[in-house]
Amino acid sequence: MTLTLVHLLPELLGTYGDRGNVEIASWRLRERGIKHDVLTVGIGDSIPTTADLYFLGGGEDDAQIKACQIVGTSLAKAVNNGAHVFAVCAGFQLLGTTFPASGGRTVEGLGIVPIETVSAKTRSVGEILSKPSIPIATLTGFENHAGQTRFLDELQPLGVVTNGIGNGLDTNIDGLVTEQIVGTYMHGPALARNPELADWILSRVIGDLVPLRAEVFNELHNERVNSVK
């Protein structure tokens, strides 16, 4: 059976070049000769519940609320069916029980993981660096978010933040990792800067991968890590 990657609602969740993560994942598979489909689910399209890996990106308030309504229970069903998820920024927030919106509103999220997001006094903007909780190289990204996220249960963060804010709320962690889900505040092309994260996520979906010679991604990773250190 062909592997299927799903890009969920890029018109709503794609403010920060988030489509890049899907393109990079697809490219890394293609370079290895691994057959796969990329399904872009737009507004009005039905959302499959049996695909393998779902991507959610970042977005503004109204778009985030709309995306939440449209996704409904379909992503939870997909996860129950064994799907994996890579969710970034607003997409990460969506996975939780609640997230904040303009005018002090609190909006109910998809409830797939026990996290909640609240609005913070200051926006978190800038380079973020973290020591991953999984066996890969230092994580580097750029964050830009108004909300901060709290774990409501014992959960594994994606990384311990050494520069930047991440989940915030007086913690020093970014994102989360469960058996099927990876969430992070490293927005946009997180997988461009972190080729090992890209392969780690893909290998969870399809098993061991042969090494890929793609020096530019390693160079970019090292340059960004060193620019902050």
Place this chain on the structure above:
Amino acid sequence: MPLRLAIRIAHSFGVLSRLLRQGSGVMVGGRILLKLVPDAVHKLSKNRKVVLISGTNGKSTTTALIAQALSTKSLVASNSTGANLFAGLAFALSQNTSAPVAVLEVDEMVVPWAIAQTNPHLVVLLNLGRDQLDRLSEVRVVAQKWREVLRNLPASCAVLADADDPFVAWASMASVNVIWFTSGVHGHMDASTCPECGDILNWQNEGASYSCNCGFKKPNPEWILRGNTLLGPRNREIKITSAIPGKAALSNAARAVVASQYFGVDGDAAAKTISLITSVDGRFGALQIGQTKFRLMLSKNPASWRETLATSAEGPLNVLLFVNANTQDGKDTSWMWDVDFSPLQGRSVFVTGDRRLDLSARLTVSGINHRVVSNQLAASTTIGACDADLIASYTAFHRLAKGVKKS
């Protein structure tokens, strides 16, 4: 302090700054002027007809075109160096105090202040799109700020607004005197939801129009740019041509013609004046580096990259992309993934700048062959005595544009 004295002091500092090679003197002079006379812009706008131009892309060019067209009829004060914040406006107005007309490019976030200070005769609003999100506001926030100030505009001030852009349209609808313009731009990457109610915005006719269940919809334009013809009220037809390449340049030229007509300049005469302008502040200027003659282009956000790549695709085979991520460029390079670089396919592509590795990774994923080079000279060494395009982000562009002015 009397305004005249303050201007003399400010200008002296401006000259000093230039002599010490600290910059053009505009920012220093403007800041000192505003320090000495905080309402200098208000005072200097009295008894003048002021036109303000703002939007994410095209404001420098449109400002230059309008200023040129209006200068055929009267003296014009304008911030031609692109200094479009508080100090830049103050300095521009102080430079030519006898000019009865002022044509001012205004940063999107400064629009409310500029309107309050200058009591403008016309406000030209071009477009709103994602741009340097690490330091500027989300598109909706800017549209909201515009809407609040436009709501209180007197009927004596007209707004020349782009009907194709839902954010510009929504903001401008709040004012009483709007001249709607369309150049047939399809779709908008930031407008999936309605600016009015937040529901899904329905795009029809392949993105040519939009409407929402709440009643918000694309306004009917009274000026329509179709191909090279500008169609206006009472069957008016004006031929629009532009020596500056690209679709965006043509619609900026058309808008400048509409604005000039509003100021009493004959449309055909304005169109002729505008058609002769070849370069604005280094844009599309020629730059000799080594043996290579580069055509310099500015790109600073996904919308402007899309436009520039389309224009460049009709240009020479060689193209150098120069990307930095300093404060004025935006420190976040995520936007690269929102740009479709496929128009570069088949060309000879060089990549440089502080963030060349980001761009190289981006192009690699899109399967676009390219060479990473340490700087523009290294690119020139390989390209040799050929024509080439050089597409640069903000800080790189402005550094290189100095070379254009000298040549």
